[in-house]
Amino acid sequence: ETGVTQSPTHLIKTRGQQVTLRCSSQSGHNTVSWYQQALGQGPQFIFQYYREEENGRGNFPPRFSGLQFPNYSSELNVNALELDDSALYLCASSLAKGGAYEQYFGPGTRLTVT
Amino acid sequence: GESVGLHLPTLSVQEGDNSIINCAYSNSASDYFIWYKQESGKGPQFIIDIRSNMDKRQGQRVTVLLNKTVKHLSLQIAATQPGDSAVYFCAENSGGSNYKLTFGKGTLLTVNP
Numbered sequence: 754e755t756g757v758t759q760s761p762t763h764l765i766k767t768r769g770q771q772v773t774l775r776c777s778s779q780s781g782h783n784t785v786s787w788y789q790q791a792l793g794q795g796p797q798f799i800f801q802y803y804r805e806e807e808n809g810r811g812n813f814p815p816r817f818s819g820l821q822f823p824n825y826s827s828e829l830n831v832n833a834l835e836l837d838d839s840a841l842y843l844c845a846s847s848l849a850k851g852g853a854y855e856q857y858f859g860p861g862t863r864l865t866v867t
Numbered sequence: 868g869e870s871v872g873l874h875l876p877t878l879s880v881q882e883g884d885n886s887i888i889n890c891a892y893s894n895s896a897s898d899y900f901i902w903y904k905q906e907s908g909k910g911p912q913f914i915i916d917i918r919s920n921m922d923k924r925q926g927q928r929v930t931v932l933l934n935k936t937v938k939h940l941s942l943q944i945a946a947t948q949p950g951d952s953a954v955y956f957c958a959e960n961s962g963g964s965n966y967k968l969t970f971g972k973g974t975l976l977t978v979n980p
Contacts, residue, residue, distance in 0.1 A: 755912075786967070795956050795970030796911065809967055843910050855901070856968065858910035 755779060757846050757859035765865045766834050774829040774862045778846030784808070785827040786856060787819060790841040802827055831864075839866045879977045886944040888974045890957035893938060899960040901968065902931060902942045906953045914942070914955075944976075952978045 756779035766772050778785050784803045788796035798811035802821035816832040825846070831838055841863050845856035880886050892900070898919040903911035917924045917931045917940075924931050930943040940957050954975050958968040 755910075757910075788970075793972075795958075795972050796968075798967035798969070801967065811967060845910075855913055855916060857913060858903075860908075860910045 755846075755857035755859065757844060757857050759842075759844055759859040759862050761862060762860070763863045763865075765867065768834055768836060768866055770834050771830065771832045772834060772864060774831075774842050774844075774864070776827045776829070776844035776846075776859060778825045778827070778844075779857050782846035782848050782857070783825050784847045784849060784854075785821055785825065786845045786847070787827070787829045788843040788845065789813070789838075790843055790861070792840070796843055799829070834866045836866050839864060876972070877975045877977070879979060880947050882947060882949060882978055882980050884947055886942075886947045886951070886976060886978075888942045888944075888955050888957075888976065890940040890942075890971055891938060892940060892957075892959050894959065894961050894969075895935075895938065897959040897961050900931070900933060900940050901958045902929075902940075903956045903958060903970075904951075904953045905956065905973070911956060947976075947978050949978045949980055952976055 758777045760775045786801040787799040790796045799813050800810040801808040805821045818830045821827045841861040843858050843861045845858045847854045847856045901916040902914040904914050905911045915926045915929050915931050917933050922933050928945045932941045954973040956970050956973045958970045
């Protein structure tokens with residue numbers, strides 16, 4: 754177990770709705786990254802937060818947004834859900850910002866958009 | 868564009884054999900590579916990493932080899948066990964202050980008893 758937790762485990766939403774996913778990072782880790790993993794694909798980077806500020810962003814539209822809190826937990830918000838947003842959403846925590854450090858993944862939230 | 872790809876999408880081995888999973892990367896600026904194992908219904912699990920100033924690194928039953936000349940990465944698993952059955956991903960960091968990991972599509976390893 755990595756110590757990274759995510760909630761909820763599964764979620765079903767309707768197209769056009771909004772969703773909030775939550776992540777608690779491993780103790781002592783100040784950086785959280787979010788990834789989207791479509792079925793049969795590798796994870797795709799959404800964005801990273803370091804000490805409550807966005808540190809970088811992948812090729813995702815603005816309706817994907819995030820927050821990091823003083824305790825380093827994080828939220829991923831997706832507005833105006835589309836069918837293609839159906840995926841496993843993973844968060845990963847690490848001790849320092851950037852990609853060149855061990856990132857420990859949570860179990861993911863499976864989002865289904867109907 | 869930048870990409871990380873795998874030569875073999877599936878690999879089937881007998882229990883006790885050694886397994887080799889390969890990965891090609893295209894960004895010569897990448898300076899950090901990680902192998903992850905992902906079991907069904909779980910998040911990726913860190914296996915081993917290697918930085919570009921090394922060409923080999925060993926862990927418990929696993930070895931990662933990095934060939935920067937041909938931009939190739941491999942994961943060797945010794946004495947493969949049924950519990951090793953999973954999808955294996957290689958991921959790269961493209962160097963400097965780059966903030967993200969780029970993942971390949973994965974290789975499904977099946978270990979037959």
